Amino acid sequence: MSAMPLWLDLLVSLLVVAGAAIALIASMGLLTLPSFFTRTHPPAMIATLACWCILHAAFAYFWWATGSAPLRLYLIAFFVAITVPITSVFLLRAALFRARRAGADVPPNLSGHARALPPQAGASGQEQHAARD
């Protein structure tokens, strides 16, 4: 196999490192951001930009290495795009629900009556398994 042209070398390296860096920063954000709702944003970065960067890098690399365009890599981006919202929607809805029950400062139920949910009373929640908030 012939040596890799420098530009490709550079491009792939750059993309890979950039993608990894974004993922790292996003994970850092996950750790440092102050509240749950703000923390929901960084994973989207991993799913999008970081993922794309690395996919492009892989695409470029394998195109060069195998001689054919590995378009199937981009299926990953597609699937991630489909699946990430499912988790996010559930997770945010759960977080809101729990926040409201805990009496935290979040907007009230969009479709509910004026009556708010009763605040969580004592330690009677099934989700006690999960964690103490």
Next chain:
Amino acid sequence: MNANILPWALPLAMGMLALAMALCLMRILRRPTAQDRILALDAMYLNAMLLVLVLCIYWGSTVYFEAALLIAVLGFAASTALAKFLLRGEVIE
């Protein structure tokens, strides 16, 4: 691997992704809420997926690609189920 920069860049990237996973783990451990943990698990899966992709490049082999695809297609199921459990108290109603 017959390139100059990649042999350095790829381990670096992998290290960074592994560290990213470690950070996710720290979030899991620090909580404060259950949803934080689920979120962090989800992020961990994504990081792992990226790690697999980088490994593919590193080894110049596409046989590992399907693993990344699998995480992309199914990885959400676990975190969704966890989230639904938090929301409804049961996974399948």
Next chain:
Amino acid sequence: MKRLLPAPLVSVGLALAWWLLNPDGGRGQLVLALLLAIGLPLLLQGLRPQRVRVRHPLTVLRLCLRVMLDTTRSNIAVLRYLLQPSRRPHPAGFVHIPLQVRDPNALAVLAMIVCITPGTVWAELSLDRSLLMLHVLEVADAQAVAAHVQRCYEAPLMEIFES
């Protein structure tokens, strides 16, 4: 035709995906792709009761590009936000957006867009689908965010799915 292809778009997508996954196959793969593209939707028809109608392919393309661009942009914005903790001018918060689009598929695509865009995340949709709540990382101007969503995403989606 309709009976054979209950979801033509999905079929196309499946065929495409198969071709992507097995690009170097000969005619055999083609036949397989065809079989799967027709067979899978037929088999799983029961689980997808709603029919999807998509119009205006140009708008679709435009929306796609728009989303990619927006996503990249907001990625960078969030990146900056994360890297410079000291300069975080705007608070995070919830934004309520009145919606006119009602088609579930359109809403699903909207959710996808919102969710893969860092900085915004789908929080709640009212039962009658008239009101959407987003959580936004940096709320400079809630109205602007709402307007952006309505203009850039909701309108094309209505055009695609509901016209």
Next chain:
Amino acid sequence: MNPALQAIAALMPHLILVPIALPLFTAALLLVLREERERLKLAINLGSTMLGFLVSVALLAWTAGAETQTVGVYLPGNWPAPFGITLALDRLAALMLLTANTVALASILFASARWHRAGVLYHTLFQFQLMGLAGAFLTADLFNLFVFFEILLAASYGLLLHGSGQARVQSGLHYIAINLAASTLFLIGAALLYGITGTLNMADIARAMSDVPQAHRGLLNAGAATLAMAFLIKAGVWPLNFWLVPAYAAAAAPVGALFAVLTKVGVYALLRLWPLWFGEAAGLSGQWGGAYLYGAGMATMAFGALGMLASQRLNYLAGHAAILSSGTLLAAMGLGQADVTSGLIYYLPGSTLAGASLFLLSDLIKRWRNDGASIAPYERDDTPFLTPELLPSETFNLDDEQQILVGRVIQAATAFLGLAFLLITLVITGLPPLSGFIGKFAMLTAALGSAAATPKAWWLLALMLLTGFMALLAMTRVGIRHFWAAHDRRAPQLRMLEGLPIAGLLAACVALVVQAAAVMHYTSQAARALHAPVQYIEEILATPPREAPGR
């Protein structure tokens, strides 16, 4: 060679597969049928079990009859031996197979009276259980043995839980937890052995044993020891057998009967592997581990006998009897002499059959005594032992009532149960004239017969007699209580279908005695083959696959 044997020989290499494939086919078939079609399911199950029984008889006949080739080798997948998986049928395997199938036939007959309706999917699980047992006996591949262990365990979990109820679920949880841990050990041991010998075929491992360099010996032995732990747990060795009695006692009676075979699977695995790997041929590791096996067996025997003595409930008694019998087998195995092994192979089927019939019988007695509702008050484990029954009476031997000196007629059903109980007692305690006695005698006489009988043999003799005595005490206590003390009870309602299997099992025990010489001839050949496994190894490794098909 008579025509029947010729027919068997003609079918032969493929016949080895039948005990595994037939139950699987039946199980799959039963899975297709709807739940309501109980009778059809039962009929299919019975038919299949019967057929399996006949096949195992045929296989036994083949091993007994064939003088030239004593190891039947089957290569599923047509790969030569160390590479593919091998099934091997030798005398021991055939005997175990027949024992298992005999018990299975009795069990399903018994279950057909009522038990099979206690839950769903009974027949399917039953057939899977048979498949697992057959596979475990037939396979000659270590990992395949693991797989079949898992099959038989998984099926036994299912069968144990058949009928549900807290006792079953409770003991089932323990049973499963312990056995999962045991499976873990199995895997660790298998991995170590593979790592060192580079093969999984049992015969090939035996061949490779002598080549293992000294530096790897420790690892090899550690692997084998870990493996042995897995088998010992299954065999119910003390102190790893506390799950056994509650689980076996809680299981539905036909299931309990089948479980009587399960402990023997662990014994079988040890019997199969230890002489093969650590026999005289293996060089450095010769006889390694025998002392531990012996010690564990002795402890298990003692524990089993103590447990019998301490038990008031019939099915606990049966569980402890199973422990006692596997302890006896293990201790005898630990001596590592071919003649002793011959005796223990003789002892094994008899005690298994008796144990199985005790489980069945205990169900009948339980139902007779209190309509199967619950345990009688005196059966609780904390009941004081010294009942009024045993206190010395004041009026010693003096009866003023003449009338009482007339015996009671025993109804046929009671007589049947009593006779069955008596025979089981004889086998379990090793009293003459049944197979328990001959088996124990054969073991002891072989152990003592060698010019220099070791102290181990004497201790074995002492403990065997002592445990037999303790078992006798326990059995007579229970027997008197059930058959003599309760004279004012109406006759048990005995169905033909429930009596028949017990009678059959006991008839098999009797047959073992009547045909003792032939059986002993067979077992001694089996034992010799076990201890001098050259032929086994050669047959397995040298059997060629069929000429390459159009792969």
Next chain:
Amino acid sequence: MSLWLLLVLPFAASVLAALLPANARNLESTLAAVVALWCTLQSALLFPEIAAGQVLQAELVWMPQLGLNPSVRLDGFAWMFCMLVFGIGTLVVLYARYYMSPSDPVPRFFSFLLAFMGAMAGVVVSGNTIQLAFFWELTSLFSFLLIGYWHHRRDARRGARMALTVTAAGGLALLGAMLMLGHIVGSYSLDATLAAGEQVRTHALYPAVLALVLLAAFTKSAQFPFHFWLPNAMAAPTPVSSYLHSATMVKAGVFLLARLWPVLGGTEPWLWWVGGIGVATLLLGGFIAMFQRDLKGVLAYSTISHLGLITLLLGLNSELATVAAVFHIMNHATFKASLFMAAGIVDHESGTRDMQRLSGLRHAMPITATLATVASAAMAGVPLLNGFLSKEMFFSETVFLDASPLVAISLPVAATVAGMFSVAYSLRLTVSVFFGPLASDLPRQPHEPRRWMRVPVELLVAICLLVGMFPQWAIGPILATAAQPVVGGHLPAYSLSLWHGPNAALTMSAIAMAGGIFLYWGLLRSHTQRHTRLWQDRLDASRVFHALLTLATHGARSARRMLSTRRLQWQMRWLVVTSFLAAALPLWSARTHWGERALLPPSFTLTVLWLVGGACAIAAAWQAKFHRLAALILVGGTGLCVSLTFLWFSAPDLALTQFAVEFVTTVLILLGLRWLPRRDETLRAARAEQLRTRARRVSDGFIASICGLGMAWLAYALMSRDFTHGTATYFLEQALPQGGGSNVVNVMLVDFRGFDTFGEIVVLGIVACTVYALLRRFRPARETMDLPPQQRLLPADLQTDLLNPRHASDTAVGYLMVPAVLARLLLPFSALIAVHLFLRGHDQPGGGFVAGLVLSLGLIVQYLVSGAAWVEAHVRVLPERWMAAGLLCALFTGLGALYFGYPFLTSHMLQLQLPWLGELHLASALFFDIGVALLVVGATLLILTAIAHQSVRSHRFHAHLLAERQPAAAQGGQG
């Protein structure tokens, strides 16, 4: 042949008798009598040959490899016993015919009796020591059944059990002794054993053999301290007593002693033990017998005493004494059998055996009284009766014994005292029962028994008289024949005449006679009442026996409690610790070190990865109690690291599978989490402080860390060593040409080791079946029965997007709308991926298992977003059928090979030429893989949906609760 008939006939008749109808009294007894009589005659006819010194032998070849050949060996001694067994047996059968009530179910009785007779005959004619032990145990067994014949009586049950316990223990001891003898002699043949006396006596094991043999003999012959079972055995019907305790059962013990006398006798320990126990029993039995109130009790203790006498004689190590013993065996059998029968007649006709109530029966039954008086005179040793002769021999032996001065003096004294006792109880027996005024308050009016009932007694008494008056003529040849084999060939000189002149023995007899009369008149008549109780209480060894038995059971129970546990934690501990030791010991003893192989270069990424994985595992261990969800998440993280490790080390297939399994497992456990109880976290702080708990956790932690270290060490030792290639290269070489696939792992799964995969899917199938079957009967705990709080807390009238999918016609509404649309879109794609993974499996990572998991997970996601009811309304999921189809598909693929003449699961390659598509390679393994995939889908769905369906209950339960609450609320509103 006739020899074998002697042995077989009684058993055959026994089986026949057992099958007769319950009321066939005459038929039964005739059968038994004919058999017994025939046997008697047959044995009697053998006398000439025996008397000529022949030893009749017959042997069958049964198990030569064990030295177990059933053989019959009839010498003089055995012949004598045969005569006793069969002769007295005949008389007992005759007697029993009249004794047993017409309503008694006699078939059982006679069946047992015949079997017992056979067993006893077996003991005496055995030519093989093991056979002897074998029949010995049979006599225990059948005597147990005979004693317990009237099992509705408590004393019968107890007596039977006691007899069995004691004698069977002795039997086991005998078996042990015989095994030892066999070991010493090298043969189990009786001939060889008898010939090897010297060898045995000098062997190191002699004491052990002796101890075991004596244990056997003493238990059987009711010698002190095992004498207690015999009086308790009196609960048997009297014919049984008269048979067991005169000629047979108890005689087996002395038979054994006499039989082995040439082998074991003649040593110091023999003298001291046999003689000593004999003396003790002789005195003790005689003494207690004097105070008995029960007629049969007297006879029982007198039997014990006489057996002690015989034992003592055998123990004296003198040939003459041994001849005397043989003689007394015969004499005792005759007079004791007749006495028992007479006692039975008294009991039968008067209705009681209480000697305090019985009196003057000679008025009512004169003949019986006479007979009984003569017989008891024989027992007392009155001249002109047979008892006198053997007693004389005994007395003279005690005098002439060559022993230490102490023994030389005390033994004659003891013998005389015993003689006094025997005279006293014999007197008591006759005088108090038959003399004096006729008792009036008896339960029945006594009268003479039926003619034939008395015949046996008459015959026996006649023998007593005959032998007593014309000893040399009546018994001389027989005694000589019988005693000869016992003493080992040549008889000592002895004389059977009545009169030997005034010697020591005669003096002793006279003293004994006078003393006995004095004892009776002076002591017994006056205060029997008080003493009876007193002596009985003090000397009742059966109490000790019961105490021992109770102690044994209690001991067993507490031992079991100590040695076992029902608690899983302890069992697990045992398991872990033993396994650790099992693995560690070989390593330790072999001084194993790790190897020197060159290691892979360290990788930062993997290290970090395992820091994450390890931290996840530790945290999961930490959190599993109070934060189940967190533990689940953390275990998921660990699983991720495991999968990545597989990937890292070149196992893409494993990684794929592990990922897929990981996701399914998480969903699975989450499904279960709903049914677990809440964890009361407030208790944690308090509890953690407890010392016990902490100690336990610390020790568990210690065990766990040791095990972890051990595993790490083992893994490292394994990985750091160089091994040869093993079988691996073969797989690499054959995978493509023979297996037809380039993914070697997959070829391995479906071809090389397809049988494993086969088993593995079966396991999955079984588990699915089990889960399904178990959950059909699932009963949730009360507090989890209701809806989860998340749903319960939502007021029914609240407008919310948190809709229960169960209530929506299409669930694409509310919070579920977006996920539902997306998940439904995803489903065809995940199916596509499944097909993709499946088809490429043979050549690239993938395969049927992963494909199946992907497909089923895609379906599970539908359940998740749409609810079980909705999914099942829209698509028919029949997991059982999937499973069956999968199994059958795999099975028939395997069986297909048989059609081509190849073994099961042999893979075939199909080369198809399709018109337009060109060449198509189809491996049969593909169909096997289809089976795998089908089964995996079916099993996974069955398991998951079976659990998921349980939540239907809670909705039903909630509705039920609401319905209950509403009327109450309405009432409350009104009131």
Next chain:
Amino acid sequence: MEVVLALAIGVLAGCGVWLTLRPRTFQVIMGLTLLSYAVNLFIFASARLGLVVNKAPVLDPAKPLDLLHYADPLPQALVLTAIVIGFAMTALFLVVLLALRGMSGTDHVDGAEPERRRGGTRR
């Protein structure tokens, strides 16, 4: 690298053992899961010629067919089987623990809370 893997196996096994020694059924099931991870890795580690990187046993016509160029495929096949069986057993154990929980009302492995000792200790 082997050291890391060995330690990983050790940690997993240790945690697994610790959890299986705990009194709550959920802890036990988690422990068994961890143990099975450890064992799977252990089997994996028993590969001939040790662990190798980027030598997946997927045949490449360019490479010679020996263990120097491919990972040992056999342990991988074994681990695959073990994973599947482990999954099945986890499912089974889960359901049994649920059933026990339903019947006994507690999630203690012995089906009953141990009687409280002095001042309400529960283990």
